[in-house]
Each structure stands twice: as C-alpha cells, then as structure tokens.
Amino acid sequence: MVVLGVTVLFLTWWCTEFAGTMVLPLGGKEYEQMREAILKAEHQYALGGKVFLSPEEQQADQVLVELKKRELQSASGVRIPSAMHFFEAKPLIEASGMFKVLKTMPKGAVLHLHNSAAVSSSWIIQNLTYRGEAKLCTQNGRHYFTVRSQSYCPANQTRVINEMRKEWTDGPGSFDRWLETLINLKLKPRKPSATVDDIWKDFESCFDAMKGFLQYKPFFEAYHRRLLHEFHRDNVCYLELRVSFPRLIDADGKEYGPVEVGYILYRLVIEFRRQNPTFHGVKLILAKHRNMTDDDLANALKLYESLTTTLRGFVVGFDLVGQEDPQRSLKSFAPTLLRSSSLETPPRYFFHAGESVSYYTEADQNLVDAILLDTRRIGHGYSLFKHPILWHAVRRKQIVLEVCPISNQVLGLVQDLRNHPGSFYATQNIPMVIASDDPGFWDAVGVSYDYYYAFMAMAPSAGLGFLKQLVWDSIKYSAISEEERQNITTALQHQWHEFVQGLINGSAT
Numbered sequence: 001m002v003v004l005g006v007t008v009l010f011l012t013w014w015c016t017e018f019a020g021t022m023v024l025p026l027g028g029k030e031y032e033q034m035r036e037a038i039l040k041a042e043h044q045y046a047l048g049g050k051v052f053l054s055p056e057e058q059q060a061d062q063v064l065v066e067l068k069k070r071e072l073q074s075a076s077g078v079r080i081p082s083a084m085h086f087f088e089a090k091p092l093i094e095a096s097g098m099f100k101v102l103k104t105m106p107k108g109a110v111l112h113l114h115n116s117a118a119v120s121s122s123w124i125i126q127n128l129t130y131r132g133e134a135k136l137c138t139q140n141g142r143h144y145f146t147v148r149s150q151s152y153c154p155a156n157q158t159r160v161i162n163e164m165r166k167e168w169t170d171g172p173g174s175f176d177r178w179l180e181t182l183i184n185l186k187l188k189p190r191k192p193s194a195t196v197d198d199i200w201k202d203f204e205s206c207f208d209a210m211k212g213f214l215q216y217k218p219f220f221e222a223y224h225r226r227l228l229h230e231f232h233r234d235n236v237c238y239l240e241l242r243v244s245f246p247r248l249i250d251a252d253g254k255e256y257g258p259v260e261v262g263y264i265l266y267r268l269v270i271e272f273r274r275q276n277p278t279f280h281g282v283k284l285i286l287a288k289h290r291n292m293t294d295d296d297l298a299n300a301l302k303l304y305e306s307l308t309t310t311l312r313g314f315v316v317g318f319d320l321v322g323q324e325d326p327q328r329s330l331k332s333f334a335p336t337l338l339r340s341s342s343l344e345t346p347p348r349y350f351f352h353a354g355e356s357v358s359y360y361t362e363a364d365q366n367l368v369d370a371i372l373l374d375t376r377r378i379g380h381g382y383s384l385f386k387h388p389i390l391w392h393a394v395r396r397k398q399i400v401l402e403v404c405p406i407s408n409q410v411l412g413l414v415q416d417l418r419n420h421p422g423s424f425y426a427t428q429n430i431p432m433v434i435a436s437d438d439p440g441f442w443d444a445v446g447v448s449y450d451y452y453y454a455f456m457a458m459a460p461s462a463g464l465g466f467l468k469q470l471v472w473d474s475i476k477y478s479a480i481s482e483e484e485r486q487n488i489t490t491a492l493q494h495q496w497h498e499f500v501q502g503l504i505n506g507s508a509t
Helices: 002-017 028-045 057-074 087-092 097-104 123-128 161-168 174-178 194-209 217-234 258-275 293-308 330-341 366-372 382-386 388-395 406-412 424-427 448-458 464-476 482-505
Strands: 109-114 137-140 143-147 158-160 238-243 282-289 317-323 378-379 400-403 432-436
Touching: 028 366, 057 097, 057 448, 057 464, 057 482, 087 448, 097 282, 097 448, 097 482, 109 378, 109 400, 109 432, 109 464, 123 161, 123 174, 143 194, 158 161, 161 174, 217 258, 217 424, 238 317, 258 282, 258 293, 282 293, 282 464, 293 317, 366 378, 366 388, 366 432, 378 424, 382 388, 382 424, 400 424, 406 448, 424 432, 424 448, 432 448, 432 464, 464 482
Parallel strands: 109 238, 238 282, 282 317, 378 400, 400 432
Antiparallel strands: 137 143, 137 158
C-alpha cells in the first residue's frame, strides 16, 4: 500500500508539473525504479493484488507463474490457445499443463448456471436418447426431444429415437452425431457473417430441443444427477442454478407443479451430498424469460414468493433471462418489480444485465435499472465498462459480476477473449466471479475451461492471488447463510492447502 500511495502521489505531481514536456526529469536508475514501482502498484491495485499469500503459497505462485509464462510464449507462427476461439482451442487447452492445474484447483462455487444447459450434450445423447421413452418430433424443419405428443409436436410427427437410429443409413454413430447438433452450438454449421441475433436463434433452438426431455420426471432426475456429478468432478463444491421450475409429468401421467419440482431437486441434492460429503449443496434462483407481459411478471413474482416460503433457504432469488437486445428491458418491468420490492420481505434480485455489445440502448441500460432495483449480483455485466458512473457504483456497493468468458465468446460478443472487458474489471478490482453459464450447449463441462480463459487471456500477468480471490469471492458473494459459509470455507481451506502442496511437489502440474 505504501508503494501504491507513493507512486500515485508521484504521478499526480508529475502530471501537474511536467504535463507539457516530453521527457521525465529522471535519470536512468530513477526511471527504472519508478517504472518498476508503477508496475508493482498496478499489480497490487488489481483483483487479487492484496490477497495474502503464505510462504507456501508464494512458493506455489512461483511454480504457477513460471508455467504460465512458458505456455503464453508461443512458438513462431503458432497461436496460443488463450487467443483462439474455444471451438478451435478446446483440444489444445485440454493438452496444456495449466488446464491440468486448473482442473485440480478447488473452485468453490459456480454462481451463474442455467440448469437446462448445464450437462454435457454427449451424455444426453449417449444416455437419455437411448432410453425407450425417448422420441424426436420434427415440425416445420425444427427438431424437438420429447417423450409424448405435445401441442407443437403432433403424434404423426413424432418417432421413437431408437427406431430412427436403426434406420439411419450411415449407422448409429453418424445418427448420434447428427442428434447432438440439435443441442450443441459447436456442432452446428458456423457462418463467418453470422450476427449476434443469428447465433442467439441457434442458441435458443437448443433450449427448445431439450425442453421436452426436461418435462419428463425420470429424465429430469437423471439429468440433474449428472449435472451435480459433472460439476463436483470439476472440483466445484457449491452451485446456484437458474431454474424456470417447469411442470413435470411421470411415466404414469401424474403431473408435478413448481413447488413439487423444487422438492424433487431438493431431495436429489440431499441424496448427492450424502454420497459426496465434499459437495456442499445447491440453491435455486427462479429465472423467467423476458418475453412476458406485466401480468406474467406479477404471477412469476407470486410464484417466487410461494417457492421461497415453502422451500425456505433453497430458493433464494429471482432473475429475468433471454437475449437482452430484442426483449423487454428492466426499465419496462420496473413498476411491477418496484411494487414487489416494497413488500415486507422483498425479492432478492440476481439480474442478467449488460450482456450486449450495444451502447445506450434500452438493453445496454439494463445495467442502470439492475443497480437501481438493488440486484445482489449482475449476470455477465459485459458492457459495464462503458459506464464509469455505474462501474464505480458496482465497486463501491460490492455488487459482484458473474463473468462467463466462453459464453460471451460463443454468443458473439467478443472473438478474442484477451479483449474481454473482464480484463478491465480485474485491473480496477471490480468484484467478479467466474461461471460457465450454459456449458452443455458448447461442448464444455464444468467451469475449468472458463477459468482457463480468465487466467490466461483476461489476466495474463496475474498469479495465484488472482485465482485465490476468485475462488474465495465465489463463496463470499453466494446466497448462503453465515453458518453454511463457515462450513464451506473450512472445507475449502483444507482443499486449497492440498492444491498448494500439489503445485509445490509437482502432483498438480
């Protein structure tokens, strides 16, 4: 802090006294000392710069930084994975030593994850589509997974998937690869000229394709067990899921409403925790699509109140989701949202905002309304860097950004993640956590790939302190009780110590 203060004072003095000159009034030695002091001050000012590192952690940091330097020094003419699009970089990332380190690192919590897009698409194809109930509906050139006839899928357009697989000319492997294109953007044809709107149409078609499977209770349960397994295997110990609470139907035709769906998920989590003591649980955020009327929103908020009353401590927040640019803005919903905020127990909002490249549109200004509506966290916040008043407010109020690097790249906001505004947020010490958003729809699993880009592309000069702050902030900014926080922190400290030891002795690399 002393170095930072002295450096800032010097720069202030120099800018005042010598702003019109071309040469610093410094000798060579003084120049180098001041240059080093400025770089050190910038490092200390940024995210993770003030994190305490024990002697062992400092030793581990040296190992980590050296590995990072080697991987970022590309051979002549060879692109480094962190500078590439995830679809091309994935096999190179998986072969890297740094990815191995990040896989083994305890990652605390993932706070931004949509349940219906969280499971790897390959598992869905190899498991759910091989079950006897699995059907495929084809309507107007679109395909939908289902187990029964739907209003948008008449019986004469619906076939058993196993029968289709047997009839496929090029064999079951080819058929399965085609099926996976319905729920995996990486496998869909890519057009260099595709706009953000074009990409979102393909993206939302994945949700449409999956919806029928996730309305069937046996599939819904198997899917969520797999979700917990994939994230726990990726060294995540706690999740907060955005869930729409769809109505379910079981094999006997019995229907289950939103509260019953909440209980189904609660029991699945309890069962998984019993089998995996190092996993500490799940909370749910009711997430409804922005494409709704004011009356729809009022009913959604009533549902939220019912869920939080019945499933107290399990359902913890409310959000509005969907592409921001073409949909209704938070401003248009503000009167209804403000009425709910005046209740004795107001909703806890966790709004998506700023997931856009537009500027001073209503979508871009969702950031203003999210902050005014007292959002606890901001989903994405990609365009926040354009609004200095807002990002200063976010930092002052400690509203954490849920940063999803690969999601922002795949959905067309940024091509090279070295240019992601998360780099700016990190340098300004704006609180943020790393999340994976919808990994199942772009051939990712868990959150380690996102951590790779955050560490290697968005913060290339950062070390262990940066990672430690991200991990601990994921617990700090979660919606858990203080008792739960203490329990997770105690377990996480032990896991972090083992990770540090692994860096030192080489087992983590």
